[in-house]
Amino acid sequence: MFSKACEYGIKASIFIALSSYKGVRVSLKAIAKEINSPEAFTAKILQDLVRHGVISSTKGAYGGFEIEKALISSVKLSHIVNAIDGDAIYSGCGLGLHTCNEEHPCPVHHKFKSVREELRSMLENTNLEELALNIKSGASFLKI
Amino acid sequence: MFSKACEYGIKASIFIALSSYKGVRVSLKAIAKEINSPEAFTAKILQDLVRHGVISSTKGAYGGFEIEKALISSVKLSHIVNAIDGDAIYSGCGLGLHTCNEEHPCPVHHKFKSVREELRSMLENTNLEELALNIKSGASFLKI
DNA sequence: TTTAATTCGGATAATTTTATCCTATTTTAA
DNA sequence: TTAAAATAGGATAAAATTATCCGAATTAAA
Numbered sequence: 238m239f240s241k242a243c244e245y246g247i248k249a250s251i252f253i254a255l256s257s258y259k260g261v262r263v264s265l266k267a268i269a270k271e272i273n274s275p276e277a278f279t280a281k282i283l284q285d286l287v288r289h290g291v292i293s294s295t296k297g298a299y300g301g302f303e304i305e306k307a308l309i310s311s312v313k314l315s316h317i318v319n320a321i322d323g324d325a326i327y328s329g330c331g332l333g334l335h336t337c338n339e340e341h342p343c344p345v346h347h348k349f350k351s352v353r354e355e356l357r358s359m360l361e362n363t364n365l366e367e368l369a370l371n372i373k374s375g376a377s378f379l380k381i
Numbered sequence: 382m383f384s385k386a387c388e389y390g391i392k393a394s395i396f397i398a399l400s401s402y403k404g405v406r407v408s409l410k411a412i413a414k415e416i417n418s419p420e421a422f423t424a425k426i427l428q429d430l431v432r433h434g435v436i437s438s439t440k441g442a443y444g445g446f447e448i449e450k451a452l453i454s455s456v457k458l459s460h461i462v463n464a465i466d467g468d469a470i471y472s473g474c475g476l477g478l479h480t481c482n483e484e485h486p487c488p489v490h491h492k493f494k495s496v497r498e499e500l501r502s503m504l505e506n507t508n509l510e511e512l513a514l515n516i517k518s519g520a521s522f523l524k525i
Numbered sequence: 526t527t528t529a530a531t532t533c534g535g536a537t538a539a540t541t542t543t544a545t546c547c548t549a550t551t552t553t554a555a
Numbered sequence: 556t557t558a559a560a561a562t563a564g565g566a567t568a569a570a571a572t573t574a575t576c577c578g579a580a581t582t583a584a585a
Contacts, residue, residue, distance in 0.1 A: 239476075240572075240573090241477065241572075241574095244476045244477045247489070264531070265531080265532075275573080276575090277575050278573060280533080284532080294531095294532060294533090295581095295582080296581045297530070297581045298528095298529060298531060298583045299530075300530075300582065314489070326382055332392055334525065341525070342522070343522060344515060344523065345458070355495060363489070368488045372488060377487060377488045377490065381480050381485070385544095386542080408561065410561090419543080419544055422543060425543095431563095439561085440550070441550085441560070442551090442554070443554090443560075443561080444551080444552065444560080444562060446562090
């Protein structure tokens with residue numbers, strides 16, 4: 238459903254949020270270890286998220302990645318997915334037609350409508366705070 | 382959401398169903414033209430669908446692809462998707478965790494639940510007959 | 526001021542997906 | 556029986572995605 242890059246990006250963001258809560262920046266190394274992802278590839282994805290303003294970074298010793306505490310609850314999954322994969326998943330045509338809309342629908346356009354809509358709404362209404370809290374409480378997991 | 386191969390596979394199957402209704406087999410060439418797909422690549426996908434028993438083929442002059450009339454309504458989108466992409470879209474973990482279930486959920490497991498479920502149900506309950514009839518009536522389109 | 530710990534960014538490699546080409550095989554009609 | 560029209564299938568190529576490597580730049584502490 239999502240690209241590997243996007244999966245890593247979401248998991249990394251959650252872990253960064255969790256750590257930012259405690260007021261500590263996390264290094265690439267720590268992130269990759271925690272979410273079980275290849276370090277160098279994860280670095281590229283984090284750079285991308287920084288460029289898109291989803292997370293922020295600090296270079297040098299004691300540097301790392303973080304999300305300003307006050308912003309954690311306003312970062313939605315849709316921001317991350319958009320930054321990495323774009324919005325094709327929930328706004329593109331399910332069968333790849335260039336032009337697909339109500340007037341000129343692909344064969345599954347209407348069938349997909351509610352699925353697409355529910356996905357979009359879910360991504361736009363899920364924020365990093367709730368996801369991080371579930372990790373903290375042990376209700377959900379970032380790896381294995 | 383789906384791979385290109387799967388998109389082509391679905392569109393091709395709908396066109397084959399449409400033609401089989403009229404009692405005529407369609408050639409690879411006609412299919413690729415109708416759904417606007419690369420011919421040789423489409424051939425591979427059709428071979429795959431034949432192997433999985435979704436469609437049937439006849440070699441030689443006047444040969445081509447078809448779906449037995451009586452079976453058209455029983456071919457579901459899920460059969461096609463499964464044959465080409467597998468069931469990962471609606472049964473795999475949204476974040477790619479190897480183990481992701483109610484007891485050990487990934488951060489978005491519950492959030493994705495209804496989306497995944499709706500997608501699965503839609504694929505399992507949509508058959509080629511209805512999709513073909515909408516093409517026939519001009520209510521939906523296979524290309525552009 | 527030097528050193529160590531970091532992120533950044535460019536180059537490259539490996540893998541997967543998408544796409545093409547060519548030959549073999551099958552089938553029908555002339 | 557031969558020729559033409561098809562699918563089947565193997566080999567290969569192109570493109571996209573995933574992954575790795577290495578040096579540059581930055582920062583803080585010793």
